[in-house]
Amino acid sequence: MIYYEDDSIKIRDLLNEDVINLFSCRIDRELNLHDPRPIPNTSKELLNECKDYCNRFDTEIMNENTEDRKYKYFIITNKDNNFIGFVNFFSINKEKKQGEMGVTIGDKRYFRKGIAYTAINAVVKFIFENMDINRIYIETGETNKAALGLFDKLGFKKRGEYLEDDNFKFIIIEKLRSLESYN
Template structure:
C-alpha cells in the first residue's frame, strides 16, 4: 500500500525486502549516535545481532497474523524506489490507545532536507485518522537535539523524562489526537 507520493518521496507499507535496509540502519554508528543500545563490535556480535533481528522481523514485523505484529512500519523511498528511511509505531497498547513512534533517515544524503518532517506529519495524520490510537509518544536521549527539535516542530509536548543505565537521560514527548486542529 502506498500511503503518500509526491515528486520527492513515497511512503509505503513494509515488505520482506526491507529487512536488509532496516538492519543496516540498526547497526550504523552515526545513525545510532544518540541510542544507548550497544552496537556489535565483533563478527560474532554482528552475527548474533543479525540472527536476533531476523527473528524479530519475521515474528513481530512481518507476521502473517496481523494481530500478532508488534510494529507498524511506514517505509520512505525516493521516486525510483531507493530506500531513504522509515517511520515506525511500536509498543502499541490497545487498551490505552497509544503507541511509541520512531523515525530513522538511513540515507544520510537526505538529512536536514525536510524528509523526516514531511514523513512524520503524514504518518501522524494517517495514524490518527485510520488507527485506533489517541496518543503517540517518543522517547529519545536528551542529547538528540535534531529529534527534540523535529518533534517540537510537530507540536509534540514534553511529558516526562527518565534515566536509564544510571547516566542516560531520556526525554518523553507526546502528541494526542484531541490536540489536532480540525
C-alpha cells in the first residue's frame, strides 16, 4: 500500500527486503546518537545483534498473522524507490488506544530536507483516520534537539520525562487525536 506520494518521496508498506536497510539504521552510530541502547563493537556482538534483529523481524514485524505484529513500519523512498528512511509505530495498546512513534532518516543525504516532517505528518494522519488510536507519543533523549523541535512543529506537546537506570533522560511528547477532525 502507498500511504503518501509526491514529486520527491513515497511512503509505502514494509517489504521483506527492507530488513537490510532497517538493520543498517539500527547499528549506525550517528543515527543512534540519542539512544542509550549499545551499538555492537565487535564482530561477535554484531553477529548476535543481527541474529536477534532478524528473528524479531520475522516474528514481530513481518509475521503473517497481523495480530502478532508488534510494529508497523512506513517506509520512505525517493521517486526511484531507493530507501530514505522510515516511520515506525509500536507499543500499540488497543485498550488505551495509543502507540509510540519513531522516525529515522537513514540516508544522510536527505537530512534537513523536510522529509521527516512530511512523513510524520502523513503517517499521523493515516493512523488517526484509519486506526482506532487516540494518542501517539514519542520518547526521545533530552539531547535530541532535532527530534524535539521537529515534533513540536508537528503539534506534539511535552507530557513528561523520566530517567533510565544509567541516568539517560527521556522526554515524552504526544499528539492527541482531534475527535472532530477524524470522524
